[in-house]
Amino acid sequence: MTLLRSLFFSASVTLLGATAGSAADPKTKITFDQNVMPILTQHCIGCHKGDTGKGGLDLSTYAKTMEGGASGEVVKPGDADGSRLYRLTAHKEQPYMPPKLPVIAKEQLDTLALWITQGALENAGSKPVAVKPKAEVGLMSVKRGKPDVVPMPAKPLNLNPMVTTAKANSVIAMAASPWAPLLAVGGQKQILLYHGDTFELLGVLPFTHGTPTTLKFSRNGSLLLAGGGRGGQSGKVVVFDIKTGEQIIEVGNETDAVLAADISADQQLIALGGPSKMVRIYSTKDGTLVSEIKKHTDWIYAIEFSPDGVLLATADRAGGLVVWESATGREFYNLRGHTAAILDVSWRDDSNVLASCGEDTTIKLWEMENGNQIKTWGAHGAGTQAVKFAHDNRLVSAGRDKVTKIWDMNGTNTKAFPATADVGLRAAFNHDGTKVYSGDWSGTVFEYASADAKLLAQATTNPQSVAQQLDAATKALAAKQAEFDANTKAFNEANAKLQAATAEAAPAMRLAGDATNTSNAAQAQAAALKSNVDKAQAGLAPAQGKAMAATVKATALAEAYAKIKAAADANKANADLQTNAAAAKVEADKAAAELAATTKVVADLTAALNQASAAYAPAAQNAVMAAAAAKLATDIYAPKAQAIAALQGAVNTSKAAVDKATAELVALKAAVDKLKAPPAVPAPPAPPAPPKKG
Numbered sequence: 238m239t240l241l242r243s244l245f246f247s248a249s250v251t252l253l254g255a256t257a258g259s260a261a262d263p264k265t266k267i268t269f270d271q272n273v274m275p276i277l278t279q280h281c282i283g284c285h286k287g288d289t290g291k292g293g294l295d296l297s298t299y300a301k302t303m304e305g306g307a308s309g310e311v312v313k314p315g316d317a318d319g320s321r322l323y324r325l326t327a328h329k330e331q332p333y334m335p336p337k338l339p340v341i342a343k344e345q346l347d348t349l350a351l352w353i354t355q356g357a358l359e360n361a362g363s364k365p366v367a368v369k370p371k372a373e374v375g376l377m378s379v380k381r382g383k384p385d386v387v388p389m390p391a392k393p394l395n396l397n398p399m400v401t402t403a404k405a406n407s408v409i410a411m412a413a414s415p416w417a418p419l420l421a422v423g424g425q426k427q428i429l430l431y432h433g434d435t436f437e438l439l440g441v442l443p444f445t446h447g448t449p450t451t452l453k454f455s456r457n458g459s460l461l462l463a464g465g466g467r468g469g470q471s472g473k474v475v476v477f478d479i480k481t482g483e484q485i486i487e488v489g490n491e492t493d494a495v496l497a498a499d500i501s502a503d504q505q506l507i508a509l510g511g512p513s514k515m516v517r518i519y520s521t522k523d524g525t526l527v528s529e530i531k532k533h534t535d536w537i538y539a540i541e542f543s544p545d546g547v548l549l550a551t552a553d554r555a556g557g558l559v560v561w562e563s564a565t566g567r568e569f570y571n572l573r574g575h576t577a578a579i580l581d582v583s584w585r586d587d588s589n590v591l592a593s594c595g596e597d598t599t600i601k602l603w604e605m606e607n608g609n610q611i612k613t614w615g616a617h618g619a620g621t622q623a624v625k626f627a628h629d630n631r632l633v634s635a636g637r638d639k640v641t642k643i644w645d646m647n648g649t650n651t652k653a654f655p656a657t658a659d660v661g662l663r664a665a666f667n668h669d670g671t672k673v674y675s676g677d678w679s680g681t682v683f684e685y686a687s688a689d690a691k692l693l694a695q696a697t698t699n700p701q702s703v704a705q706q707l708d709a710a711t712k713a714l715a716a717k718q719a720e721f722d723a724n725t726k727a728f729n730e731a732n733a734k735l736q737a738a739t740a741e742a743a744p745a746m747r748l749a750g751d752a753t754n755t756s757n758a759a760q761a762q763a764a765a766l767k768s769n770v771d772k773a774q775a776g777l778a779p780a781q782g783k784a785m786a787a788t789v790k791a792t793a794l795a796e797a798y799a800k801i802k803a804a805a806d807a808n809k810a811n812a813d814l815q816t817n818a819a820a821a822k823v824e825a826d827k828a829a830a831e832l833a834a835t836t837k838v839v840a841d842l843t844a845a846l847n848q849a850s851a852a853y854a855p856a857a858q859n860a861v862m863a864a865a866a867a868k869l870a871t872d873i874y875a876p877k878a879q880a881i882a883a884l885q886g887a888v889n890t891s892k893a894a895v896d897k898a899t900a901e902l903v904a905l906k907a908a909v910d911k912l913k914a915p916p917a918v919p920a921p922p923a924p925p926a927p928p929k930k931g
Contacts, residue, residue, distance in 0.1 A: 267352040269299045270360045276345045277302075280326075280335050299359045303366070314357040314366040315473050315490055317350035318426075318445040354446075354471040356490040365490035367524035372478065372485040374460060374521050375505040379546050381586075387417045388459040390430065391480040394440025396912065397703040399427040405699035408676025410465070411663035412452035415628075418667065419479070420674055421461055422682055423449035424698040428463055428477075433667050433674075436684060436694040437908075438706075440482050446473040450494055454479075456502040456544055458668075464498035464509055466491060474498045474509050476521070488519035488526075497539050501563055502546035508563075510537030516551050518566065528566045533557050539581050543588040548605065550591055552579035558593055560605070570608035574601055581623045585630060590646075592632055594621035600634060602646065614648035617661075627666040633673050635661030641675040643687060654690045657683060707912040714905040721898040728891035735884040742877035749870040756867035759860040766853040773846035780842050784835035791828035798825040 267273070277285075277296045285296040285306075294306030302322075305311050311322040324330040326349060328340045340346070352358070356365020402425060410423030418433030428442040428449055447467035454461055459479055466472030472491030475484050488507050489495060498509040506527065507519045514537060516530035535555035542549050542563055549563040556575040561568060577596035584591055590611070591603045598621055602612040616624075617636020624634045631651070632644045637660050643652040659678035666673055672693065676682045684694040701709065798821040805811070805818035 265351075266358065266361065267348060267355055268358045268360050268363065269302070269352065272348050273352050276341070276349060280341055280345075284335075303357065312353055312357050314368055315354060315471070315487060316445050317353040319443075320353050323350050323353055351470075354467075355492075367526075368487040370476075370486040370521060370524055371483070374476070374485065376457075376503045379502045379544075380457065381544070383416050384457045384459075388414070388457070388479045389417050389419060390439055390482060392482075393911065393914065394430065394442070394482040396438060396441060396706065398424070398429075398441050398700055399443050399445075400425040401702050401705075402699055405680025405697045406448070407659075407678045407680055408663050408682055408698055410449045410452040410463070411665065411674065411676045411682065412454050412461070413665040413667055413674055414454050414458045414479075415456065416458040416668050417479075419454075419458075420665075420667075420682070420696075421452045421454070421463075422676065422696065422698055423452055423463070423465070424700075428452065428461070429696075429698065429700060430482075431682070431696050433672070433684075436682075436696045438696075438700055441700075442477050442482055442484075444475065446471065446475070447494065450496050451498050451540075453499045453541075455500050455504055460485075460500060460504065462498060462500045462507065464489075464495035466494035468494050470494075472509075472511055474507055474519075476500065476507070486521055486524065488521075488524050489517065491517075497537050497551070499541045499549075501542045501549075502544055506542075506563060508540050508542065508549055508551075510540050510551060512536045514553070516540070516549075516561075518563075530561065530566050532559055532568070535578075539579055539593075541582050541584060543584045543591075543605075544586055545588040547588065550582045550584070550593075552582055552593060552595075554578040556595065556597070558582070558603075560591065560603075560608070570603075570605070572603050572608060572610070574610050574613065575599070577620075580621070581625075583625045583632070585626050586628055592624050592626060594624040594634060594636075596620040598636070600624050600632065600644065600648070612646065612648055614644075616642065616644070622660070622662050623664045625665045627670045629670055631666070631670065633664045633666055635664035635675055635677075637661070639677065641673060641683075641685070643673065652687065652690055654683075654685050655692065657681065703912055707909065710905060710909045710912055714902070714909055717898060717902050717905050721895070721902050724891060724894040724898050728888065728895050731884065731887040731891050735881065735888050738877070738881050738884055742874065742881060745870070745874040745877055749867070749874040752863070752867040752870035756860070756863035759856070759863035763853065763856040763860040766849065766856045769849040770846065770853050773842060773849050777839070777842040777846055780835065780838045784832070784839045787828065787832040787835045791825070791832040794821070794825040794828040798822050 281296050284291045285294045287295055287297065292306045292308060294311065295301035303312055311320060313320045317323045321330070325332065325334040326341060327346050358365060406425050408422060412421045413419070413433065420431045420433045422429045422431065425448055426444055428444055429438060430440045430442065431437065432439055444463055444465060447465055449463045449465040451464040452461065461477045461479055462474060463477070464472070464474040470493070472489055472493055472495035473487060474489045474495055476486035477483065478485050489509050491511060491513060493512040495509045496511040498507065500507050500521070505521055507521060508516060510516045514533045514535060516533070516537065518527045519525065520527050533551065533553040534557060535553045537551055537553050539552040540549070546563060548569060549561045550558070551561065552558045556577055556579055558572040558575060558579055559568060560570040560572065575593065575595050575597055579593050579595040582591060582593045589605050591605065592600060593603070594600045594616065598615045598617055598619065599613050600616045600621060601610055603609065604611050616634050617638045617640070619637040621634055621636040624632055626632055630646055633641065634644065635641045639656040639659065639661055641654040641657070641661055641664050642650050645651055654673065654675065657675060657677040658681060661675055661677050663676040664674065666687070671687055673685045673687050674682060675685070680698045682696040683692060685692055700706070801818045801821040805814040808814055
């Protein structure tokens with residue numbers, strides 16, 4: 238007996254005393270005519286017979302019993318705890334029946350419960366009554382990928398657990414929505430819906446048939462399938478509408494718990510299996526049995542339709558793995574390779590690759606073109622319990638080594654998460670692959686970031702009752718209110734200190750600012766005057782050069798003229814000498830004029846330089862003094878500014894704490910208000926049509 242089966246068996250035995258009892262042999266075929274009618278005749282028909290039966294209920298015939306009374310159906314085939322006939326007779330619900338009398342004998346109650354659980358047979362030749370689905374869920378075609386509308390609960394669901402126990406049951410059933418932040422976890426006689434990011438409990442769905450052992454979301458995420466039952470007694474599969482939380486489909490009349498089940502991608506078929514070794518396929522349209530497949534030689538542990546709906550994979554305790562054509566039930570591939578029980582299977586999104594894992598420690602990948610094994614690797618020592626594909630083709634697994642792991646398709650371990658408290662039983666990616674969920678034997682569900690393996694949140698299979706949740710939330714709200722008040726007080730005190738320090742530092746700040754402005758203005762003025770000095774100096778040097786050249790030229794020409802003139806004066810009769818002397822005089826006069834002009838320019842530039850230098854000197858001294866004053870003022874203000882900065886940091890820190898506490902306070906108030914609101918109660922099922930005989 239594997240870990241999973243032994244776990245379910247022990248959990249089921251624990252629950253038997255609280256349900257239908259154990260006096261009636263679950264293998265015995267119980268019928269209305271032979272077993273139930275004598276009980277009704279002894280205790281009920283006196284008040285519930287004919288048209289005058291109390292409450293409009295006539296229990297004198299099978300047809301009338303199945304028809305129900307004024308309050309609707311009293312027998313829900315396959316669900317004893319959901320049937321008023323059993324609940325009122327067992328004194329689990331008022332008005333107790335028979336009225337004003339003790340509860341009837343336990344053996345009779347067990348017989349009544351087993352009759353309902355087996356499908357409410359009329360006689361030995363009858364077939365179990367199929368519970369008609371409340372809604373048509375079949376799709377005309379299969380849409381691949383993300384749906385246009387991401388399904389999440391659209392109204393408040395019941396938050397009160399159906400069962401609370403001293404210890405949480407192991408996580409033997411867990412499923413993550415493929416497109417929404419939603420996680421379903423199996424508990425005792427219930428399914429818990431957690432928000433996939435925050436692990437806030439969004440709702441509790443009843444599973445009255447016993448313990449859910451398998452959970453599957455439909456491929457578009459709009460439906461949740463749950464299979465399970467009571468070990469050695471009965472097994473059922475039910476389907477819930479995610480938006481409303483309402484149970485809309487119920488199929489199966491197993492004599493043992495359902496251990497594996499799935500709904501096809503077009504939502505027209507439900508396949509289930511378990512200890513019977515039979516794969517049974519039901520129609521979601523009318524709940525009828527479509528086909529039975531007898532191939533497996535041992536208990537069926539895993540079932541999954543391919544994402545395109547074409548194939549169906551089933552696996553068993555003996556290592557048998559078979560792929561079928563889902564439409565016909567014909568064998569497609571018999572995949573041989575596992576040497577021990579196969580505990581889980583998962584299809585890649587393109588339906589071309591199937592992953593399987595089991596007690597032989599391995600994960601194996603199979604391609605669907607030829608049915609060949611394309612990869613195998615040891616994943617978890619002593620046994621691999623679960624494997625699931627992500628949309629990006631990564632795989633996540635859990636096993637007896639307590640370590641949840643992520644793999645690529647080459648079998649490379651790309652991430653290992655912290656070891657859980659006990660053996661890992663279930664694992665899954667969230668809808669976008671950013672998170673990994675893992676559930677273990679201790680009943681704890683863990684949420685990790687897939688990027689860095691950081692633990693983000695934890696949940697349990699045994700949540701508190703609404704009263705307990707409300708009490709805890711109210712205490713948390715009070716503590717958070719105290720924290721908020723303390724943070725607000727700290728913020729106000731820090732802000733007051735900041736304001737006082739700012740006011741105290743204001744004169745020094747103004748002085749430093751004014752001194753800095755004055756220094757900047759003095760620096761600018763000195764710079765402007767310095768540019769005048771630089772400009773005068775830049776123009777003086779070439780002017781002096783020109784004046785020197787003009788001096789040399791004028792001197793040379795004056796000397797030449799003097800010589801020519803002396804020669805002309807000595808020989809006045811020589812006309813050429815007279816002409817040359819006149820020309821030399823002209824050149825000498827011209828050079829003298831140029832010399833005078835350049836000398837004036839040099840004089841003017843020298844005067845301008847002296848004037849600019851005279852103006853710059855005090856401005857430069859003033860700039861130095863202003864800079865010194867600014868530094869002094871800044872040095873005086875600097876420690877005050879540092880103190881203000883530190884106080885501002887304290888204000889920012891306390892403000893962040895206030896903002897965080899405010900958000901948490903709002904969330905806690907909303908949680909308390911939600912818990913105070915009346916829980917949603919699922920609508921009672923519609924009465925079934927009278928069954929046909931035979």
